[in-house]
Amino acid sequence: MNLALYLIVGLFLALWSPPAFADDLIILACRDRQDPGIGATLVFDLARKRLVRSTNEGPTILFDDRDVPVTVTPATIEWEVAHNTYTLNRATLELEVIGRIYVCQRMQRQL
Secondary structure, X not given: OHHHHHXXXXXXXXXXXXXXXXXXXXXXXXXXXXXXXXXXEEEEEOOOOEEEEEEEEOOOOXXXXXXXXXXXXXXXXXXXXXXXXXXXXXOOOEEEEOOEEEEEEEEOOOO
């Protein structure tokens, strides 16, 4: 009897729990419009409304930020770090950071 109950509960949890590695992660590679040697990689979990991680390349203010809350609207994704506001236009995938524009493209997740 207990085994059957454990199996039913386990099946229920497996069906209703999110997967261990969410498919909701979005990875963007961004490059400065004026200087393509400057850029960043951004990883978002939009379901949790989080910037999971950002890494930089070159002299940019996008540093190794982790687990930052974001505001998600149909038009933008916005967040703030160290009193700097970051705005990603969801339609054009352009990221504005203190007057600089980064052009982003979506990357495929690698296993």
